[in-house]
Amino acid sequence: MDLKLISHPLCPYVQRAVIALEEKGAPYERIDIDLADKPAWFKAVSPLGKTPVLLADGQPVFESAVICEYLDDILAPRLHPQDDLVRARHRGWIEYASSVLSTIGGLYSAQDKAAFEAALGLLRERFAALEPVVGEGPYFAGADFSLVDAAFGPVFRYLDLFDAHGVHCVPQALVKVTAWRRALAERPSVAGAVAADYPERLRDFVLRRGGVLARILAGEAALA
Numbered sequence: 280m281d282l283k284l285i286s287h288p289l290c291p292y293v294q295r296a297v298i299a300l301e302e303k304g305a306p307y308e309r310i311d312i313d314l315a316d317k318p319a320w321f322k323a324v325s326p327l328g329k330t331p332v333l334l335a336d337g338q339p340v341f342e343s344a345v346i347c348e349y350l351d352d353i354l355a356p357r358l359h360p361q362d363d364l365v366r367a368r369h370r371g372w373i374e375y376a377s378s379v380l381s382t383i384g385g386l387y388s389a390q391d392k393a394a395f396e397a398a399l400g401l402l403r404e405r406f407a408a409l410e411p412v413v414g415e416g417p418y419f420a421g422a423d424f425s426l427v428d429a430a431f432g433p434v435f436r437y438l439d440l441f442d443a444h445g446v447h448c449v450p451q452a453l454v455k456v457t458a459w460r461r462a463l464a465e466r467p468s469v470a471g472a473v474a475a476d477y478p479e480r481l482r483d484f485v486l487r488r489g490g491v492l493a494r495i496l497a498g499e500a501a502l503a
């Protein structure tokens with residue numbers, strides 16, 4: 280099957296699909312587009328104008344969770360668990376990862392201190408809720424890397440920039456989440472899902488939001 284992944288260099292949802300493809304060792308072509316100037320051909324295959332879109336033999340599949348499920352259906356090894364109930368629970372945590380991404384968006388978009396602190400507090404709660412759910416490691420459900428791991432690798436990647444500027448979203452007491460985050464960062468499929476210039480691009484992206492986090496990154500504001 281001919282697989283083309285329509286992508287954006289910063290998109291965390293794209294990274295899920297890249298991680299799944301890399302875990303499966305599948306040949307594919309990644310095509311990065313400019314989301315600020317969407318090509319007409321992209322709008323024709325993406326009903327919501329969002330990345331990622333997978334073109335499978337030219338047929339568009341959209342929504343990252345759906346793309347990952349489809350890749351899991353057609354390519355070995357299985358990343359979803361076999362057990363129906365466990366698989367349903369994994370799907371829930373993948374949705375949860377999307378909600379954490381929205382909260383991260385709230386953090387880097389916050390224009391005043393109150394909104395910033397509300398987003399930071401919510402993020403810490405979101406990570407705390409994971410602590411009793413994460414297994415004994417190294418991955419979400421133990422030894423086997425799953426699609427939940429593919430969804431959280433891109434979530435944790437944001438935190439490297441934030442941590443470097445004293446904005447800590449994962450409290451130190453969350454030892455299992457912290458170990459999981461480290462294991463994901465070391466997984467080749469996760470590490471390689473973005474280009475070498477990703478940190479610089481993310482920094483520029485946050486600075487362009489002009490919010491509280493941008494001011495912290497620029498050294499103009501300090502955390503109280």
Ligand SMILES: N[C@@H](CCC(=O)N[C@@H](CS)C(=O)NCC(=O)O)C(=O)O
Pocket residue numbers: 287289290291292293314327328329330331341342343344
């Ligand atoms: N629910 C979608 C979310 C995808 C998404 O939000 N993509 C962003 C980039 S990370 C996008 O394409 N935004 C462009 C736009 O909304 O115009 C998925 O899981 O695939």
